[in-house]
Structure formats: structure tokens, C-alpha cells
Amino acid sequence: MRFFCTAGRGTEIFACQEVCKEFNLCNDLVPKSEGRVYFEGNVNQVEKILQLKTVERAFALVLHVDSNKYKELDRATFLNNLRTDILNEDSWKNGDLRSVIEYLKSRQSSTLQREAIPVNGEGPPCKKIKQERKLSFRVSCRCSGVLGRKVTAQLLAKQIGIKLSQLMRWNVNFKDPEIEICIQVNDVHVSVGIPLTRVPLSKRDYVKCHGLRGPVTWIMSNLLETKNQSVILDPMCGKATILLEAAKHIEGVFCIGCDISDDQLKSAQENIYFGKVHDRLQLIKADCRALPLTNESVDGIVCDTPFGKKYSVKESSTTFHASLLQEMYRVLKKNGTVVLLVSEEMHHIIKNAGNIYQPFVQSGQNQIIQGQEDCIQLNKDIEKHCLDPSDQSKQSLGKQTDTTNINFSDSLVSDIKNSWEKSLLPLLPQNRSSPLPKKLHAHATEKPRQSDTSSSVVKDSKLMNKCDELTSSVNRYCEDVKCDDLERGVTDLSSALEQFKHVSDHYIKLGETNSYIVVLRSCG
Template sequence: MMMRHLYCTAGAGMEELLAEEVQHKLYASQVEQIPGRVFFCCNADLYTVTQLKSAERLFLLLRKTEPISLPKNPAKAAAVIKERVVGAPAIWKQAFLTWTALQDELQSSQQRGHKRRREEDEEESLTVADESTHTLTSSTHLLKTSNEMDESRQHTPSFRVSCRCSGVIARSYTSQRLSRTIGMAIKEHLGWKVDLREPVLEVNVYLSDDHCVVGIPLLKHPLASRSYMKHNGLRSTIAWAMTSLCPKQLNDCVILDPMCGVGAVLLEAAQEYSNAVFLGMDTETSQLQKAAENLKASGMEGRVQLLRSSAMEIPLADGAVDVVLCDVPFGRKFSCSSDMPTALPHLLKEMERVIRVGGHLVLLLSLQLSAQLKKIICTHKHNQHLNSSDTNSVHTDPSNTRSESTDKPKTLTFQKSSSEAANTPLLISSLQAQRTHKVSLGSTDAFIHTYTKIQTQNTTLALK
């Protein structure tokens, strides 16, 4: 299959994870990341590329050049844009042919999907009338799409330009003005038709002090929009990042989200790992109902158990789970009834209690809560000082996994917490920091913290 030059946009802080994902899943080459974008080459089929979890939007790369400098004179600026941004018509014609071939490939994948769904419907014994209607609707949709593609091949494509600029250029030119100038240059240079409402192609241009990037979106909808999320909570790319940053693979694990909300974090984990047990808890019935609806829409309702319970008193035995994933609520949109800065020490202690030695904790926290977290959890150096008098204390390697057979189905033991808040120490010494990753949530930033539970004198006594 032909090697394609593509790029994806990514939220701030997600570029590194996206670069790792395209290398791991697509075996991509020439991977390069800049703020907000990751460029790569791959010959994977388009359907596989659309399964990227950390990307926002997917583009066919048309050109990537050094930054341009635009004179203030409009006529001279238009000449520079024609030469530096638009360039040779042959590049655009080849890009359009590649884009058309990728659309055909995507259409074929959709057609195969319709066929599989029809076969599944037949297995479920749908009525002949229902099946005929479904087939007719699917065929009509595919025929319409095919006709549109044929029409675009026979004629010069219609287009519109969407331009974003920053830095020096933005001080002299607005994005709207640059979009019009670039659009006129493409029209005059290539003979393509401008259509601001329903164009065949959308041309995206990004101009900054460091880069000039021109691309064509391959999909109408962002990759970050999950069709199975009927109720939105934490952004899906960030929820996936929490799973990705866990120090171990999550297959054959028991995974808990004690403040699951609408289930975004568990859903992303369940999509990636088919051989794991997932448990979601929340105190709000309305949130659990939305989570149940999201699970049903995603086909994961049989794999994720939901329970109404407080994260301050998790009804699980000590060491019952392998991993805790938790987006700790903060901000106006995701606030909770508890005063989180006050509740955080006990919340962390309860999470630590239910994690087995060698298990992991992944938290998404605000900047304020992140600063507080460092005061609650001792550093590894402090851990060693606390445990230096205990010659029998053994630190468990974070890479260690359970020795029990993975063929046996895992069960969750529900019981009352054995450690009460009254005698819980403020400092937690059994959680060893692994990684801290800063991400953007749009209007604010947050940190993903990952920890591994190690064996200390206290955890040894608790086990006894």
C-alpha cells in the first residue's frame, strides 16, 4: 500500500502521547511533533488510522514549509502567498487524487461495516421488512456518496479555506483576511471553485512564527468525537491518556474508578483492553444512569459494573484491585458536594488501601490539587528513610504482575473498609511516583499523576 503523508492535531500536552501512538499502532515513520500537531508517514489503511485515540482531527499533508513573512502591502502579500503557501499546481492535483482515493477506501470500509451489521441483524432475526428498509437506506446513502465522489472527479473540486495564524503575522493580518487571500490564490492558480457552504474540500492553513502547514481534512468529524458517548464528561482523549500513562498494560486486571461520573475513563480503558474487569462507582444516581446509557451505546454494559457508593468509603477489601483510575472532580463543571482539598487526604488513603502491592494509581488533578498531592504522598527518598529500620521490608518492582493464573475469572470482594479515617495518617508512604504529565482541558490545565504501590512496613503489617 502507498505511503501517505498525514498529520493530526492534538490538544496541548497530548503531542508526545500521539507521537507514541502512531508509532506503536501504525508503525509510522518520519514522526515529528510540533505544538498542536504530529506529522507522520504510514501505509496503514485509513480505517486503522481513524482508530487513533489521542488525536483531535486527521489531515492529508499537502505541504509543510518554513515560516513565511508577509509584507503589509496587500498585492505583495498575495504574491508571497501564491508562491509560498499555494505553490505548484501539480502538488495540489496529486493531493486531490490521494484524497479521493482515501475517500474511496473509507467508503469501502463503511460498506463492509453495513454488510457486517446486516449479517448481525439477520442473526438476531429481524423482520424482512425491517431488513429491507435498512438495506435500502444503506444502499441509498452509499449511492449518494458514490455519485458525489464521481462528480468531484469529473469536475474541478469546490473548496473553502480555513486559516489560523499566530505570532508576527497575526499582528498584521486576521485569519479571515488571510483565508480570503489564500482562497483567491488557489482559485486563480488552480481553477478550483470557491464554495463556503458545502465544499468538496476544506483547505486548512496554519501560519506561525515557526511553521507553514497546509492540509486537507480526511474526515468530517473529529477523531476525538466518540460515537458511543451519549453523555459527555471528561474529554475522551484525556480519558484515554490516563489509561495510556498507566505503568502497565491493563489486560487481566481489576480496574476501579471510584468517582466515575458518566464513565468516560472506564469506557476508554474498556475499548483498549478486552480481558479486564472494570468497576465504576459514584454517589450520584443521575451520573450512574448516564454512565449506564454510555455503556449500552458502546456495547460494554456486560464488561463494566456500576455501583452507587462513596469514594470516601470504598466497599472493597484491602488490595482488591490492580489499578485505580480517577478523574478527581474540580472546577465549576465537574465539582462535587465534598470540599475536595479537605477530602483529598482521606480519598487518597482509601484508594491506596484497595490497591494491591505492585498495583497502580492514575489521577487527573487540577494544579491546586496537584500541589496538595505532593504534600500528602511522601517522596521515594522519604519512603526509604521511613523504612530503613525495617530489615524485612521489600520494595516490589512496579513491573511485577500477579502470579495467579490469568485463566481464572477475576472476582471482586465487597466488604466494609477495615481502616477508618480516625487513625489514618496524613502522609502516605506506599505510593511511589512514576510520571507526571501536564495536559490542557481547554480553559484550564491539569496534571495526570501515576503511582505504583510499593511494600512498606505499614503495608506488610496490613497484610498480616
């Protein structure tokens, strides 16, 4: 009998490793694809399958076909062949599959029997029809890609449900079925599976207030590779789901969770007592950058760092992570392990710790150079469009364009000048020259002239738009880039990372967010 488990993107490798370890299988016998791990077993191993920690859901595999078989077929032929393959009698009446189905049916039989037995033994005896009832089922389909456009999920579910009921003599039950038939049709494969349990394995029954998904918490706690009598710290524990996983399944460890939020600590306390690990997990209200712990007092640190979406920090991300890593290094024992869940941007910085400042410097210099070029071009436009009324040829040129009589020495030019001199000028090297062109500088400092026909300055409306765009870009750049803070934060983060050795990193996808699990080791 073949089974398969679904796993989050990036966690398939951990699911494959756990399956191989738990069932003593070789890696070659456990193929994996995007989001799935396939392996062989029997009905006696179902309970063991349901104990897997790195998977989302577990299924008995009825059919798995490569989609290339159907791609060149027209819609009618495709539907006919698809129904034939899914309703293959040999697959559904296979002895091992029937054993699994009977096992799933028996899991609910005790509940039904209790409902049939009268209270205090009074009343009529149980009807025999209850003992020999037909199996109830429903079909759910998911269709996507090119093949998904050839058939709708509703049509396929209806047709398979009717034929399967006739073939297996089962009863259709949409509301509360004993088993569910899950059909998936996409451009990679067509598969049919039966879930081994209604509740996803990723939803831990010992967690009351759910936070980070169960498989991710399990993976992070196991990457610590802790030994007996170890102390594990989470400086930003939140609901303490990672520490709960460690305290529940890693023998001989003591966990410490810190958080600054009273609400989060309250949820964490509920999880601790609900999971019955209050003797192995202690909570402390504290700032992660000033932990009330002595130097070199913990063996391992695990932390889900803020991504700046649901939870954010006041300072820049680089400054915050620099302070966090410095404090981690202080309380961590020599050669201790740190497991961090970080955003894609922070992973890039940690991965390139030796050269993390240069990209910021180069980016800033490029923007300054571009700004200087814009100012030079603006100066040329000013010389071209600011016309002297005494010059009849230029005046005739000005009449050919959409012009207005305005005084150029207005607040617009002053805004540009102030933005460059106050915000961008300090970013240039020491031997810098003012990025503000002399012509523009002269216009910005001269006194306004009287607006009359003999001394007016003619300016094209396009030039006004160009000035507006330049001012907006300058102001936007000055708001987004705080050079001094950036330099200090990046430098501090680089220094903090030098105290750790990069061990490994693992890509995972949380919903629609790309993230990484980074493993570091304190330099002894």
C-alpha cells in the same frame, strides 16, 4: 506524503508514541511541536490514521513553512509571497496528495450514488454528470500573531479559494464541501492541511454522553498498564467515559464504576449500553470514601478527581483527597497502579508530599508576624493621633489635620481585639505573647467616656481607615484559614501519600485549566 495530527497541550508526547508504535516509525522520524505531530505515510494508511486514539484531528499536509521567512517583509510583499507558496502547483498536483483527495472524495460517492438510483429500479438512469462531477471544497483560515495583523482570515480565504478553484478546477461549496482546505498563519509556522475526516477523532462514536475528552480518557486508561483478567475501578466515575475507553479497547479487563450521583450514574448507564460494554462494566452507587469492596480486590484505579470548579466537595481539598487515597489504598492490590487527574494545586501537594505542611505553617506564621507589626504600627498611630486637649501644642497639631471628635473606645477597636484574640491568638506558639498592643488593649477595655469638649479624643480620619483595613484583613484571614482543619487535612494527606510510590506525572491542559495526570503505585 506527509501527514500531521493535532493534539491537546501536554498530550503531544503520547500522540508521538502511538504514531511510532502503529506505523513502526523511529522517534526521530516523528517530529512534534506544540499541539502537533508530523509523520510520513501513504494513502493506504489513511484508515489506520483515523483509528488513532491520542489525537484530536488528522490532516494531509500540503505546505509547512517557517514563519521567519515572512516576518521582515512588508504587507504587500508578504501577501504576494504567501499566495505564491500556498498555490504552488507542484504541491497541489502531487500524485500522493491527489490520491488522498480522491480517497476522501470516494468516501461520499456511495451516498451520492444511492441518492441517484431510483427506488425499485424505476425512473430514468443515473446521469453521467453525477459520476464525473467536480470536487467541491472550501477554504478556512486562522491568522494570529504578528503575521496575523498583516492579513485577515477572510481576505486570505477568499483569495486562495478563487485561485485554487481556477488551478484545480474545483467548485467552491461553503455549506457542504467534500474537502476542506485549512490554512493556519501564526508566528511559528504557515501550514496548509486537508482534514481526513469531518468529525474530530477525539469525539468517540461509541460515547453517547460525552464527558472527559477521548484522548485524555485513552491516555489515563493506558497508563494503568493493566494485564489480562484485571479489575479496574473508578471511584468517581461520573459518565464512565474513562472506564468505557478501557472496557472497549483493553482486552480481558472488568471495570467497576462508583458514583454518589444518580444523574451521573444514569448517564453512565446510557454510555455502557450505547458502547456495548455492559458485560464488562458494572456500576455501583457508593461514596468514594466508603467503597463497598473488600480489601485488595482491584488491580488498578483510575479517577478524574474534582478540581473544585464544576464539581466541588464540602470539606477542604486536602481532607477529601486524604480520605480518597486511604480508601484507594485499602481496595488496591499490592503494587497496584493509581492514575489520577488532579488540579495544578493538588499536583504540587502530591509532588512535595514530604514537605507539604511546612509551606502552610510558614505562610501562617508570616501572616501573624505581619499582623503583629501592623498592630504595633497602629499603636504608634494611636499614641500620635489620640490627643490630650489640655496639651495646646498637640491640639494645634490636630487642627492642622482633618479631625473629628469621637470616642476611641467604640465597637471598631472591640472588633479588632476580638478578631485577634479569638482567631489569631491560638495560631501562635505556646510561648506566645498577645499580638494586641497594650495601648490598644487598654483602649478596648476602658469604659466609654462622655463625649464633651474637655474629655474628647481627637482621631485623624486616616487612622479610622487604617483600623478598617486591619479589621478587614484579620477577618478575611480568619475566614480563609482554618488552622486546625488545615493541619489535620494536610497531615492525613501526607500519611496517605506515604503508602504510595510516585511513578510519574504528565502536564496536560484542559481548555484553559492546567492539570496533571499523576501515576502512583501501591507500596507492597
